[in-house]
């Protein structure tokens with residue numbers, strides 16, 4: 001039986017199915033550089049399936065038999081693709097199956113931030129609702145008919161645009177590396193330079209992958225370009241934003257509020273100032289985490305793993321150089 005490591009998250013029915021085919025060992029948040037049991041299994045494993053395993057040259061040096069790492073996520077910024085490709089190790093992800101779920105989450109966070117839903121929930125539950133007419137200090141901001149700027153008009157970006165355009169009559173602006181004519185036709189989306197989008201948008205939503213190009217994409221300069229009334233939403237990865245600059249922009253009133261699913265450090269430090277700001281809505285990186293979608297992601301990741309270990313080209317290969325000879 002081929003040895004496989006399952007890491008952090010593979011839904012139970014999928015794990016059970018894989019256990020019938022492979023010799024699987026499940027690990028959760030271990031010290032991957034020093035845990036002796038993990039290192040022993042790594043040295044013999046041909047496959048890894050899971051979530052957010054940090055993969056670098058050192059880990060790969062300890063994995064001489066490895067053929068494939070199958071991420072249970074669409075993002076793959078946890079993988080050193082260059083090192084993996086050099087060693088002819090396949091990398092796969094789970095695009096598509098989570099698109100609508102993440103867009104729902106991002107839109108939910110956007111509405112929650114604009115209408116201050118978590119803050120007002122605490123207000124009611126803490127017994128602070130004492131007068132019949134609510135004071136204007138608790139009023140929120142409209143979502144409908146506002147301008148939504150989407151940075152990263154990919155699969156999820158388009159699903160967010162769809163919700164904004166059809167559901168809330170929003171004007172959609174977007175910025176990507178390339179023009180998206182389908183989004184322009186379907187959602188009347190208009191392309192802008194990054195600066196143009198930041199200047200014109202009421203909501204600025206980042207949903208790019210984390211790459212060397214997008215790391216720190218939004219910092220002090222970018223927050224200054226935004227409207228003071230702007231609401232900033234990050235559903236991508238924490239490091240696309242300079243978090244300290246976001247904290248200062250919120251403190252200095254450069255922007256009005258932020259809704260964040262992702263952070264520079266996860267789990268977030270308990271003393272992070274973002275946790276103590278009323279105008280910040282946080283969720284624990286749960287964009288794709290519904291029961292239905294997590295199962296679909298695990299199933300797709302398992303399919304990719306099996307293809308790779310069967311010597312076939314997996315459907316969601318992100319380093320195609322490793323399968324040049326396969327169709």
Ligand code: NAP
Pocket residue numbers: 074075076095096098102151152153154155156157175176177178179207208209210211213214235236237261262285286287288289
């Ligand atoms: P996708 O279809 O590949 O779309 C990514 C988009 O980002 C593309 O439109 C791409 O533009 C754009 N982009 C890449 N680099 C850029 C840059 N330097 N400047 C501007 N735009 C850039 O991916 P997806 O499926 O929509 O997923 C996007 C990301 O969402 C993932 O990589 C992940 O980081 C994040 N995500 C988060 C969660 C969560 O739980 N919060 C869940 C799932 C995904 P081009 O097409 O022009 O190259």
